[in-house]
Amino acid sequence: MKTRCHNCGATASLDLLVSTNAAGRAFAAAFNVPSPLAPMMLKYLGLFRPVNRELAFARATTLLSELTPFINAGKLTFDRQTTEAPIAAWSWAINQVLAARDTGTLKVPMTNHNYLYRIVQGYDHRKHSTEGDEAAKAWSGSVTSNATIMLNGLRKPVFAGKNQQETYDIVMQDQMPGESADETYERIKDKY
Structure with a gap:
């Protein structure tokens, strides 16, 4: 850049x-x-x-x-x-x-x-946490079978055995220059 x-x-x-x-x-x-x-x-x-x-x-x-x-x-x-x-x-x-x-x-x-x-x-x-606050949910680190994470505005499932924060961290660590977080997720998801 x-x-x-x-x-x-x-x-x-x-x-x-x-x-x-x-x-x-x-x-x-x-x-x-x-x-x-x-x-x-x-x-x-x-x-x-x-x-x-x-x-x-x-x-x-x-x-x-x-x-x-x-x-x-x-x-x-x-x-x-x-x-x-x-x-x-x-x-x-x-x-x-x-x-x-x-x-x-x-x-x-x-x-x-x-x-x-x-x-x-x-x-x-009580009123606002249900209005699509995915950033806070991703930070919470809860592990559920249907947990998701927001990447570039797109909801993605968390990696198997990982919580939202761990999935987010993995994506950010593997992100290549010029690549969006969503593109990184799609590239590495088969590893997890």
Whole structure:
């Protein structure tokens, strides 16, 4: 994958990009969230991209560093309220924000996380956990005969004898450059 230097405009490989300070911090922050949320976080970060410009790595790092402590703690403190915020709540809330963007009810670019935080505060596991929150189910690690995992928006059965998280980890470890998670799953599923 090629990228362009923000200072001189030179084109270089992704390895060079990761070695720059801001880019390295952004990638490190992105990998500090639970794996099912990582793809969703990338879509969410796109909501902060200025019109006609790219989102700067320093800004992406700042945005992620504001969220990851809450996500990893499983609690959100916002507007003088502390709310339980499991991974299912974050997954559901990010999907709600993205849906608002898709329907045109969300003004982009966003400037802060307040809208997301309010949605997380409104999460009720009794009502919202059945609304297709596959990322949280994949993270839960339960083993059932009909357990599934979401890969690139497609539901796939877990590998035999594995739970959702183990299946997800196997797919991510075997993924080749330029290959989607679904393509990796299809390529390796016969081994398992």
